[in-house]
Amino acid sequence: MRAFVLTAPRAYEVQDLPAPVAAPGEVVVDVERVGVCGTDVEFFTGAMAYLHQGHSAYPMRPGHEWAGRVAAVGGGVDPGWVGRRVMGDTMLGCGGCRRCVRGRQHVCEKRQEVGIRGARAGALAEQLAVPASSLHALPHSVDAELGALVEPGGNALRAARATALGAGDRALVLGPGTIGLLVAMFLRAAGAEVHLLDRAGNSPAFAHTLGFAHVWDEDSLPELPFDAVVDASNAAHLPCRALELVEPGGRLVYIGLAGEPSSIDTRALVLKDVTAVGILSASPGLDATIRAYASGAVDPRPLVAATVRLDEVGAVLAGERPEGAGPGPKIHVDP
Ligand SMILES: [Zn+2]
Numbered sequence: 001m002r003a004f005v006l007t008a009p010r011a012y013e014v015q016d017l018p019a020p021v022a023a024p025g026e027v028v029v030d031v032e033r034v035g036v037c038g039t040d041v042e043f044f045t046g047a048m049a050y051l052h053q054g055h056s057a058y059p060m061r062p063g064h065e066w067a068g069r070v071a072a073v074g075g076g077v078d079p080g081w082v083g084r085r086v087m088g089d090t091m092l093g094c095g096g097c098r099r100c101v102r103g104r105q106h107v108c109e110k111r112q113e114v115g116i117r118g119a120r121a122g123a124l125a126e127q128l129a130v131p132a133s134s135l136h137a138l139p140h141s142v143d144a145e146l147g148a149l150v151e152p153g154g155n156a157l158r159a160a161r162a163t164a165l166g167a168g169d170r171a172l173v174l175g176p177g178t179i180g181l182l183v184a185m186f187l188r189a190a191g192a193e194v195h196l197l198d199r200a201g202n203s204p205a206f207a208h209t210l211g212f213a214h215v216w217d218e219d220s221l222p223e224l225p226f227d228a229v230v231d232a233s234n235a236a237h238l239p240c241r242a243l244e245l246v247e248p249g250g251r252l253v254y255i256g257l258a259g260e261p262s263s264i265d266t267r268a269l270v271l272k273d274v275t276a277v278g279i280l281s282a283s284p285g286l287d288a289t290i291r292a293y294a295s296g297a298v299d300p301r302p303l304v305a306a307t308v309r310l311d312e313v314g315a316v317l318a319g320e321r322p323e324g325a326g327p328g329p330k331i332h333v334d335p
């Protein structure tokens with residue numbers, strides 16, 4: 001089978017590899033669609049922290065936002081999976097430690113992450129082997145494109161829920177990339193009034209086409225009471241700015257990662273009676289995301305700018321826009 005492999009920083013090949021065989025407890029999936037995200041770009045450039053912490057190493061095959069159909073099951077796996085369209089949890093906990101037992105396998109110390117950590121090959125290939133326990137079945141109304149948007153959606157849904165906002169509340173989302181826009185969509189579906197903060201000079205036109213009227217930059221942002229602020233940016237100064245902007249008694253949700261540490265003054269957190277939450281991974285939000293997509297409560301498809309082949313992934317990771325790409329932030333791959 002063909003697979004996209006990073007061999008070193010900024011070096012890659014589309015290789016012909018032996019097709020995976022379903023091990024006991026695992027399935028092999030025919031991959032239909034894969035999303036490329038910022039984490040994959042960090043592996044391409046070599047900036048990803050896991051490379052420096054010993055959790056990941058080249059050669060590696062990225063791809064953790066995927067959907068496909070189960071082609072084969074290994075020993076001990078329900079054969080009823082064969083032929084079903086699925087997506088899979090990126091986070092594969094060990095299953096036995098205290099965190100895993102308490103339902104927090106996504107922060108298991110010994111976890112693998114599909115296409116990211118612990119030598120677990122990712123989905124940028126014609127076929128992918130994953131544990132059956134990581135699968136989530138997709139209903140008919142969730143096609144492969146939507147299915148590959150469940151993983152980023154699960155992260156965003158958890159961030160939106162962490163704001164605890166509903167009808168009549170006002171949210172501010174910093175950083176309208178894929179995650180920021182998905183957070184905004186889930187907040188809107190919950191009834192909140194959503195504002196977006198982008199970098200100065202970026203066009204608000206795309207966010208407007210998604211129905212978000214309130215798009216600002218740091219100079220134009222109006223002085224409004226924001227009941228929650230979600231930082232989905234990669235700007236090191238914005239976590240602190242978020243604390244300045246949130247209403248007393250409100251909530252701060254941090255899901256973005258900057259390239260350097262950010263500081264906040266915890267005295268402000270105390271004196272404003274603010275709750276701050278960090279979000280890593282989609283795991284506890286996957287099923288609810290699938291339901292939101294299946295019902296149409298959230299439709300993330302306009303975020304996909306283009307769908308390319310494996311041979312074009314290297315150029316995409318290097319920052320090139322595929323020919324004819326739309327305005328959305330997400331590139332999909334059909335391997
Ligand atoms: Zn991702």
Ligand SMILES: [Zn+2]
Binds near residue numbers: 093096100109110
């Ligand atoms: Zn564990």
